Amino acid sequence: MSPKVFRTSIRVAWVDTDAVGVVHFSNYLRYFERAEEEFYRHLGFTFDDAAIQDYWFPRVEVSCQYKKPARFNDLLEVELTIDELKEKSVRYGFKIARKGSQTLIAEGHVTVVSAKRQTGKAAPLPPEFVDKLRLHCS
Amino acid sequence: MSPKVFRTSIRVAWVDTDAVGVVHFSNYLRYFERAEEEFYRHLGFTFDDAAIQDYWFPRVEVSCQYKKPARFNDLLEVELTIDELKEKSVRYGFKIARKGSQTLIAEGHVTVVSAKRQTGKAAPLPPEFVDKLRLHCS
Amino acid sequence: MSPKVFRTSIRVAWVDTDAVGVVHFSNYLRYFERAEEEFYRHLGFTFDDAAIQDYWFPRVEVSCQYKKPARFNDLLEVELTIDELKEKSVRYGFKIARKGSQTLIAEGHVTVVSAKRQTGKAAPLPPEFVDKLRLHCS
Amino acid sequence: MSPKVFRTSIRVAWVDTDAVGVVHFSNYLRYFERAEEEFYRHLGFTFDDAAIQDYWFPRVEVSCQYKKPARFNDLLEVELTIDELKEKSVRYGFKIARKGSQTLIAEGHVTVVSAKRQTGKAAPLPPEFVDKLRLHCS
Numbered sequence: 001m002s003p004k005v006f007r008t009s010i011r012v013a014w015v016d017t018d019a020v021g022v023v024h025f026s027n028y029l030r031y032f033e034r035a036e037e038e039f040y041r042h043l044g045f046t047f048d049d050a051a052i053q054d055y056w057f058p059r060v061e062v063s064c065q066y067k068k069p070a071r072f073n074d075l076l077e078v079e080l081t082i083d084e085l086k087e088k089s090v091r092y093g094f095k096i097a098r099k100g101s102q103t104l105i106a107e108g109h110v111t112v113v114s115a116k117r118q119t120g121k122a123a124p125l126p127p128e129f130v131d132k133l134r135l136h137c138s
Numbered sequence: 139m140s141p142k143v144f145r146t147s148i149r150v151a152w153v154d155t156d157a158v159g160v161v162h163f164s165n166y167l168r169y170f171e172r173a174e175e176e177f178y179r180h181l182g183f184t185f186d187d188a189a190i191q192d193y194w195f196p197r198v199e200v201s202c203q204y205k206k207p208a209r210f211n212d213l214l215e216v217e218l219t220i221d222e223l224k225e226k227s228v229r230y231g232f233k234i235a236r237k238g239s240q241t242l243i244a245e246g247h248v249t250v251v252s253a254k255r256q257t258g259k260a261a262p263l264p265p266e267f268v269d270k271l272r273l274h275c276s
Numbered sequence: 277m278s279p280k281v282f283r284t285s286i287r288v289a290w291v292d293t294d295a296v297g298v299v300h301f302s303n304y305l306r307y308f309e310r311a312e313e314e315f316y317r318h319l320g321f322t323f324d325d326a327a328i329q330d331y332w333f334p335r336v337e338v339s340c341q342y343k344k345p346a347r348f349n350d351l352l353e354v355e356l357t358i359d360e361l362k363e364k365s366v367r368y369g370f371k372i373a374r375k376g377s378q379t380l381i382a383e384g385h386v387t388v389v390s391a392k393r394q395t396g397k398a399a400p401l402p403p404e405f406v407d408k409l410r411l412h413c414s
Numbered sequence: 415m416s417p418k419v420f421r422t423s424i425r426v427a428w429v430d431t432d433a434v435g436v437v438h439f440s441n442y443l444r445y446f447e448r449a450e451e452e453f454y455r456h457l458g459f460t461f462d463d464a465a466i467q468d469y470w471f472p473r474v475e476v477s478c479q480y481k482k483p484a485r486f487n488d489l490l491e492v493e494l495t496i497d498e499l500k501e502k503s504v505r506y507g508f509k510i511a512r513k514g515s516q517t518l519i520a521e522g523h524v525t526v527v528s529a530k531r532q533t534g535k536a537a538p539l540p541p542e543f544v545d546k547l548r549l550h551c552s
Contacts, residue, residue, distance in 0.1 A: 011313075013306070013309065013310050013313060014309060014313060015306050015309060030289070030291050033289065033290060033291060034289050037287075037289060037290060037349070041349075047348065047349045072323065073313070073317075073323045073324075
């Protein structure tokens with residue numbers, strides 16, 4: 001699978017900082033998720049689509065390594081890659097740097113599984129979802 | 139209605155602070171809500187009760203005045219009073235001080251309406267809820 | 277003072293929602309603040325400027341009225357107006373609607389005071405800040 | 415090092431949930447941190463001590479695996495263990511379950527380094543801190 005990269009920008013808000021003046025470590029996972037949401041919009045998902053609304057995409061595993069602090073007002077660039085696409089799950093990789101800089105601030109990954117909303121049980125990723133992810137990879 | 143007071147303690151977490159080293163102003167509303175949740179537990183609500191689960195209790199109005207900053211590790215005491223009880227709404231008043239201190243950190247109010255979850259339309263507060271609120275007031 | 281309006285867009289993130297599927301009421305205050313931050317950038321503030329860094333701009337009062345729920349993925353437009361500009365404080369008004377819609381989702385205000393960061397005491401707003409706010413109003 | 419366990423309880427607040435009705439995945443890291451803060455209080459740290467205030471304890475790595483969803487009003491128990499204590503860092507392990515249940519909801523780890531607040535550079539953990547951590551382990 002080609003390491004095709006999706007990029008989106010996030011501005012650090014005041015509320016994201018903590019008493020040492022840096023972005024709280026939990027917020028990087030929220031930045032990862034915001035990038036994922038932008039990625040789905042980029043792929044053309046509406047989120048209102050009935051076929052999608054039957055599903056729920058819980059996270060089963062995350063990791064994050066923190067390299068440098070980010071601060072209020074920083075303009076960050078989040079890079080998303082599809083690290084692994086399986087029948088019932090997708091694993092995203094994320095890298096965060098200040099926009100225009102190569103210096104890594106944080107990197108991590110998030111594994112998302114596909115589940116039926118009613119039962120909560122794992123189920124194959126919806127085909128139209130897989131098609132769009134595949135199209136992005138190729 | 140007697141100004142009977144319900145009190146609960148909240149410890150300021152690191153994540154609640156911002157880059158100036160004080161609790162972010164939005165978090166006081168979350169402290170208000172946590173006190174409200176403790177109050178409902180104190181009244182004996184289970185939240186799992188079917189009769190309650192048909193309802194939704196959106197907030198229609200909030201206000202908050204900030205007097206003094208709170209900081210990481212402060213042990214706060216939140217005071218909740220029922221300021222007004224109407225057929226379809228209840229207005230809570232809140233005061234926050236450091237535990238054991240009279241110096242006000244913040245005070246405000248929150249107006250909660252009763253709505254049916256399915257329609258989203260305002261509906262009389264559930265009778266068992268009103269009974270418990272009344273009992274608290276008397 | 278003319279009711280000149282500054283507008284910015286905010287996309288509702290998944291993390292902003294609660295178990296009823298709507299944006300948590302505390303997050304509207306965070307949207308207000310994000311609009312304020314965008315407004316300062318629009319006015320040309322760098323936030324790194326030493327003259328500004330001596331200051332701290334705590335909120336002394338907020339209010340919010342909730343009209344309609346916002347949901348995940350909604351694209352909101354936040355309108356900011358300067359409602360009152362005093363020697364040591366500025367009062368902003370905010371209105372939030374879905375972009376392209378006139379239906380109000382929430383509206384409120386936030387009063388910000390100017391204080392010296394070292395002493396925490398109220399102080400006149402920095403002149404360069406007042407100049408820029410005035411320029412926006414005229 | 416003995417796997418001595420520190421336990422603390424956390425009640426799931428409404429604001430911690432998302433539109434599927436479960437605790438947002440980023441909040442488990444905040445629960446980990448709250449347990450860590452309670453642990454420091456348990457060890458007798460005041461946080462106001464000058465020797466400690468020279469330091470900053472940024473996180474350099476976190477991971478979390480999500481097993482079962484937690485929901486509003488759940489009373490969770492967080493278990494903290496010291497997995498590794500090094501000269502300049504400490505690695506905590508965390509397990510979260512509903513209080514009184516053995517079924518794991520989430521587990522993870524957080525690696526905290528010791529740094530001087532002024533320089534931001536890594537430095538040996540303060541001796542009084544190490545002493546207390548050691549005492550807990552023995």
